[in-house]
Amino acid sequence: MSGDETDNKTPVLMYHEVLDVVERERSVRAMVPLYCLSAHQFRQQMDYLRRHEYGTVTMEDLGAADREEPSTMVGITFDDGLVGNYRFAFPILGEFGFNATVFLVVSRIGNDPRFLDWGQVAEMSAAGILIGSHTMTHRPLETIASDEVFNELHESKSIIEDRIGRPVKHLSLPHGSANDRVLETAREVGYSTICTSDIGTAIRGVNPSVIERIPIVDKDDLRRFARIVELDSRVIRKLARVKRLKSRVKRMIGIETYRKLYRLLFRIRPGHTHGVSRRS
Ligand SMILES: [Zn+2]
Numbered sequence: 039m040s041g042d043e044t045d046n047k048t049p050v051l052m053y054h055e056v057l058d059v060v061e062r063e064r065s066v067r068a069m070v071p072l073y074c075l076s077a078h079q080f081r082q083q084m085d086y087l088r089r090h091e092y093g094t095v096t097m098e099d100l101g102a103a104d105r106e107e108p109s110t111m112v113g114i115t116f117d118d119g120l121v122g123n124y125r126f127a128f129p130i131l132g133e134f135g136f137n138a139t140v141f142l143v144v145s146r147i148g149n150d151p152r153f154l155d156w157g158q159v160a161e162m163s164a165a166g167i168l169i170g171s172h173t174m175t176h177r178p179l180e181t182i183a184s185d186e187v188f189n190e191l192h193e194s195k196s197i198i199e200d201r202i203g204r205p206v207k208h209l210s211l212p213h214g215s216a217n218d219r220v221l222e223t224a225r226e227v228g229y230s231t232i233c234t235s236d237i238g239t240a241i242r243g244v245n246p247s248v249i250e251r252i253p254i255v256d257k258d259d260l261r262r263f264a265r266i267v268e269l270d271s272r273v274i275r276k277l278a279r280v281k282r283l284k285s286r287v288k289r290m291i292g293i294e295t296y297r298k299l300y301r302l303l304f305r306i307r308p309g310h311t312h313g314v315s316r317r318s
Contacts, residue, residue, distance in 0.1 A: 047239040047269055048095060048100065048111045048112065048113055048239060049112055049113065049239055049252055049266065049267050049269055050097075050100070050112075050113035050114075050115060050233070050239065050249055050250070050251040050252065051112060051113065051114050051115065051251065051252055051253075051254050051266070051267075052115050052117060052233070052235065052251040052252065052253045052254065053073075053075065053080075053114065053115065053116045053117075053127070053253075053254050054069070054073035054074065054116065054117055054118055054120060055069065055073060055074040055075070055116075055118070055120040055122045055123070056074070056075050056076070056077055056080045056122045056123065056126040056127040056130075057074055057075075057076065057077065057122040057125075057126060058076070058077055058126065060074045060075065060076050060256060061073075061074040061256075062074070062256060065305075066305065066307060067304055067305055067306045067307065068152055068306065068307055069120075069152075069306065070300065070304050070306065071256060071304060072255040072256055072257065073253075073255065073256075074122075074256060075254070075255075075256050076256070077122075077126040077127075077130065079256065080126065080127060080130055081130050081133075082260055083254070083260070083263050084130055084131065084133075084134045084136060085134070086260060086263060086264060086267075087112060087134070087136070087267065088134050088135075088136075090110075090264075090267075091110055092110050092111065092112050092267065093110060093111050093112070093136075094111065094112055094113065094114055094136040094137050094138065095111045095112070095113050095137075096113070096137050096138070096139045096168040097113065097115070097139045097168060097170060097208040097231045097233065097249065098139075098168055098207070098208065098231075100113055100231060100241065100247070100249060112267055113139070113249075113251075114131070114136060114137070114138040114139070115138065115139045115140075115141065115210065115233060115251065116138060116139070116140045116141065117141050117172055117210050117233075118141070118142075118143055118146075118153070118172060118176075119140060119141065119142035119143055119146065119147055119153050119154045119159070119172065120152060120153055120154070121151070121152060121153055121154055121158070123140055123154060123162075124154055124158040124161070124162060128162055128165075128167065131167070132165065137166050137167060137168065138167055138168070139167070139168040139169075139170055139208060139233075140154075140159075140162065140167055140168070140169055140170070141169075141170045141171060141172035141208070141209070141210035141233070142154070142159065142169065142170070142171060142172055142194070142198060143172045143173065143174070143175065143176045143212070144171065144172075144173070144174050144193070144194040144197050144198060145174045145175050146176075147159060156201050159198075159201060159202060160201060160202055163202040163204060168208065169198055169202055169204075169206060170198075170206060170207075170208035170209060170210060170233075171191070171194040171195050171198060171206055171208070171209050171210070171229075172194075172209075172210045172212060173190040173191065173194050173209075173212050174189065174190050174193055174194045175190065176212040176213075177190065177212060178212060178213040178215035178293050179191075179211060179212065179215050179216055179217075179220045180215045180216060180217050180220065181215070181293065184219060184223070187219070187220055187223050188223055188226075188227070191209065191223055191224055191227045191229070192227045195209075195227060195228065195229070207228060207229055207230045207231070208229060208230065208231045208232075208233070209224055209229040209231070209232045209233070209246075210232070210233040211232060211233065211234055211235070213235070213293065214234050214235025214236060215293070216232070216234065221243075221246065221248070224246055225245060225246050229246050230245060230246050230247065231246055231247045231248075231249055232246045232247070232248050232249065233249045233251055234248060234249065234250055234251070235251065235253070235281070236250045236251075236278075236281065237250060237251070237252060237253075237274065237277045237278040237281045238250035238251075238252075238274065238278060239252075239269060239274075252266055252274065252277065253277075254266070
């Protein structure tokens, strides 16, 4: 994020889950409550975008080489492929005529009630929601062997392609975890964009394009949401600072310890972080 140069920048919003009963209201949680918005809150945000004449772009549009980036465009992404994406977010997006990109943890689809099933994925895809990969098992790609990285990226891509009958060219990195080897493998496998969890609106590289995003969390009231989509530099810079600090802590104590602390802090069922566990 380059400070005040917000003209022609497209904010790409990172959502996870939208539900009627949010995680914060439960005693035993399946995911970090921050990442679960209420349907009401999500609708208010979409309504804000429409009232302020924003349009939406998918990662396909953003990845296009000759893209135009009018400042009134917003990218909407969902990580993990959770069931509320279909039950709540999808109808609300339809109501406002917006599109979005949904990234699936493929091993979970149809196998875990908290996640989408393939019928729901196919229905959303047919309605114009862009479906991307969030790998097979949601492991941090930096921490696994090269052949495993290849499998995570390649297998997830081909399974989704078989199910929806369309090419899958967009990837979101579990835990935002990547290094040069991961990016190179993603390019070889055929991804044209890669969404990270880094804060910002920068699009780096050509093939694949690496896209920074801005997380939307349950604590964001409408005023703050407005400042985010307007790319208020103070808000974005602060988010980036916090993110850098978290990354530093993660590196210092190791990603596994970091996740354990998170689960303890939010009283999340063992094995889960933001909605997804490793295949154990
Ligand atoms: Zn994820």
